[in-house]
Amino acid sequence: MVYALSTLKTPTGVLDKSPLMKTVPRFHLYVLDGEEPAGLRSTGLETERLAGTAQVEQPALILLPPGGKAPGNLEVAAVEVPADTSPSAVREIVRVAMENVALKQQVSQLEEEAHRRHRQFRELNRIGIALSAEKDIDRLQSFILTTMRQLTHADGASLWLKMEEDGVPKLFLASSQNHSIDKNTYEAFTVPVDEKSVVGYAVSVGSSQIYEDAYNPPPGKPVGGKSFDSQFGYRTKSMLTVPMRNYSNDVVGAVQLINAKRRYETRLTIANVESEAVSFQPEDVEMIESIASQAAVALDNKNLIDSIQALFDGFVQASVTAIEQRDPSTAGHSGRVEGLTTSLARAVHEIATGKYRDVRLSDDQFKELRYACLLHDFGKVGVREHILIKAKKLVPGQLEVIQARFEFIERSVQVKYATEKLQALREGSNGEGLEEIDSRLRQEIEQLKEWVQSIVAANEPTVMPEDKASMIEFLAQQTYEDTSGQSHPMLEPQEFRFLSIRKGTLDPQERLEMESHVTHSFHFLTKIPWTPLMRGIPEIAYGHHEKLDGSGYPRGLAGEQIPLQARMMTISDIYDALKAQDRPYKRAVSPTVALDILHDEAGQGKLDKDLLDIFVSKRIYVPMAAR
Numbered sequence: 001m002v003y004a005l006s007t008l009k010t011p012t013g014v015l016d017k018s019p020l021m022k023t024v025p026r027f028h029l030y031v032l033d034g035e036e037p038a039g040l041r042s043t044g045l046e047t048e049r050l051a052g053t054a055q056v057e058q059p060a061l062i063l064l065p066p067g068g069k070a071p072g073n074l075e076v077a078a079v080e081v082p083a084d085t086s087p088s089a090v091r092e093i094v095r096v097a098m099e100n101v102a103l104k105q106q107v108s109q110l111e112e113e114a115h116r117r118h119r120q121f122r123e124l125n126r127i128g129i130a131l132s133a134e135k136d137i138d139r140l141q142s143f144i145l146t147t148m149r150q151l152t153h154a155d156g157a158s159l160w161l162k163m164e165e166d167g168v169p170k171l172f173l174a175s176s177q178n179h180s181i182d183k184n185t186y187e188a189f190t191v192p193v194d195e196k197s198v199v200g201y202a203v204s205v206g207s208s209q210i211y212e213d214a215y216n217p218p219p220g221k222p223v224g225g226k227s228f229d230s231q232f233g234y235r236t237k238s239m240l241t242v243p244m245r246n247y248s249n250d251v252v253g254a255v256q257l258i259n260a261k262r263r264y265e266t267r268l269t270i271a272n273v274e275s276e277a278v279s280f281q282p283e284d285v286e287m288i289e290s291i292a293s294q295a296a297v298a299l300d301n302k303n304l305i306d307s308i309q310a311l312f313d314g315f316v317q318a319s320v321t322a323i324e325q326r327d328p329s330t331a332g333h334s335g336r337v338e339g340l341t342t343s344l345a346r347a348v349h350e351i352a353t354g355k356y357r358d359v360r361l362s363d364d365q366f367k368e369l370r371y372a373c374l375l376h377d378f379g380k381v382g383v384r385e386h387i388l389i390k391a392k393k394l395v396p397g398q399l400e401v402i403q404a405r406f407e408f409i410e411r412s413v414q415v416k417y418a419t420e421k422l423q424a425l426r427e428g429s430n431g432e433g434l435e436e437i438d439s440r441l442r443q444e445i446e447q448l449k450e451w452v453q454s455i456v457a458a459n460e461p462t463v464m465p466e467d468k469a470s471m472i473e474f475l476a477q478q479t480y481e482d483t484s485g486q487s488h489p490m491l492e493p494q495e496f497r498f499l500s501i502r503k504g505t506l507d508p509q510e511r512l513e514m515e516s517h518v519t520h521s522f523h524f525l526t527k528i529p530w531t532p533l534m535r536g537i538p539e540i541a542y543g544h545h546e547k548l549d550g551s552g553y554p555r556g557l558a559g560e561q562i563p564l565q566a567r568m569m570t571i572s573d574i575y576d577a578l579k580a581q582d583r584p585y586k587r588a589v590s591p592t593v594a595l596d597i598l599h600d601e602a603g604q605g606k607l608d609k610d611l612l613d614i615f616v617s618k619r620i621y622v623p624m625a626a627r
Contacts, residue, residue, distance in 0.1 A: 037081035198224035338373035340572035377521025
């Protein structure tokens with residue numbers, strides 16, 4: 001017989017109206033085989049014989065005679081009925097015992113719920129931390145689905161992200177998993193946000209959907225799973241679809257779980273799905289909604305970070321373009337230096353021997369190095385253009401002025417000798433005298449042309465021979481007269497200073513201004529609010545012209561004062577500059593000669609010999625496709 005507390009009378013015959021008695025479940029009264037308490041029959045209570053613990057239906061109360069023992073783990077649901085007790089007292093004992101058992105069950109349920117909530121809270125907290133920490137979008141999406149499947153024992157899961165296609169909202173299948181299907185179930189496609197699909201319906205109405213059987217949905221809701229099932233030989237039974245809301249409470253996608261299972265490790269087949277698949281529970285909805293919201297915020301944050309990253313990458317590329325447009329002769333230099341330096345850094349990262357065997361760079365450090373390389377020459381925007389693009393020793397237009405001056409001098413010489421010749425004719429000079437005048441004229445004209453050729457040769461950015469230097473100095477001391485008789489030097493002081501440059505095209509003052517581009521780069525880069533992981537960029541770029549022996553610029557740093565990444569960049573920067581074929585002020589050298597120059601610098605203690613050895617042994621200088 002099954003009893004509720006309200007069916008038992010109190011000793012006064014009045015029904016107990018306590019709240020507990022109105023809410024406790026119905027009880028089964030059991031007695032042990034052959035151990036029925038005395039006087040129990042006179043109470044009018046009907047009992048069931050208990051032969052084994054397997055037959056007990058809960059909730060239950062076992063009535064024991066004095067000194068009796070309940071079997072197994074049923075002691076908490078047992079009560080002794082004293083001998084010689086009146087029927088009304090027995091009924092009261094039973095009532096109180098039933099109430100105690102019901103109370104214990106409620107306490108147990110509350111404790112179990114509290115433990116479940118605590119476990120759920122810890123799991124949600126762990127998931128929240130993991131979602132915030134994960135940076136890789138594919139791993140993040142996979143983590144979201146795996147976590148939800150584990151918490152609900154779901155066999156499959158899919159993640160859908162909301163997007164717009166030609167102005168129409170659609171859901172894009174971003175990721176999917178299925179424990180029971182061996183082959184990959186992912187296929188990129190979209191579905192409309194409408195009521196024709198379960199996921200589209202859930203997003204359009206903005207609320208979670210629970211299906212006990214996807215083939216037999218609640219009235220007015222779409223059927224789910226049939227297309228997938230026919231493609232993969234599967235049977236979708238239970239289904240839970242939860243919209244994902246971001247921090248603005250906007251629906252940005254949905255997660256869909258299919259086939260909750262009795263045991264997580266079970267692999268479902270069409271044959272066993274009816275027995276092994278169970279319905280998702282209401283408490284699952286609350287938990288999955290919480291995780292879905294966290295996931296939506298994590299995905300939003302990742303997309304925002306990616307957008308910021310793309311924006312910054314665009315800014316860096318625009319900065320590089322600005323540099324190259326000011327100095328077209330170095331176009332591509334920053335990109336080549338970045339490629340060489342990051343390749344060298346990866347080789348150092350992977351090497352297991354030598355001085356740098358313990359150096360390990362993180363992904364963020366590689367990114368930091370990449371940006372430093374791309375922006376290392378940005379300070380050239382602060383260098384005056386005529387110095388930045390100076391291809392010859394003289395500034396543009398100066399050589400033409402000098403040539404025009406010598407043409408004037410030549411005309412003056414011709415006038416001088418023509419006047420002398422006219423005077424000789426007036427004085428009756430013979431042919432020999434006139435020939436001698438013409439001879440001197442030819443000599444002076446040839447001398448002028450030779451001087452002009454020397455000036456043109458001295459203007460080239462090659463190393464100037466000693467004889468050319470002496471001639472330029474001699475010309476600076478020579479004078480000519482203008483039409484008014486004023487005396488002027490054949491070479492102006494600035495022209496002489498430029499033409500006296502022994503190597504390259506820049507004089508000491510111009511070279512200082514060119515070298516200042518490193519400081520300009522540093523000051524520019526320090527204006528950017530870098531994240532803590534990127535804050536080394538200005539210092540790396542600042543050190544790319546420093547030398548280990550302190551002979552570099554602009555600060556004359558030495559040894560370990562120079563960041564390792566800057567030392568890597570120095571090698572790449574020098575190699576690319578030596579090998580570049582688009583520099584008007586110097587000739588390109590072969591890779592072999594460039595490496596010889598680098599080895600010579602390393603031998604003098606200017607470059608890091610260990611890094612250069614890796615640069616050469618790993619053939620960093622060889623294009624990637626040819627390695």
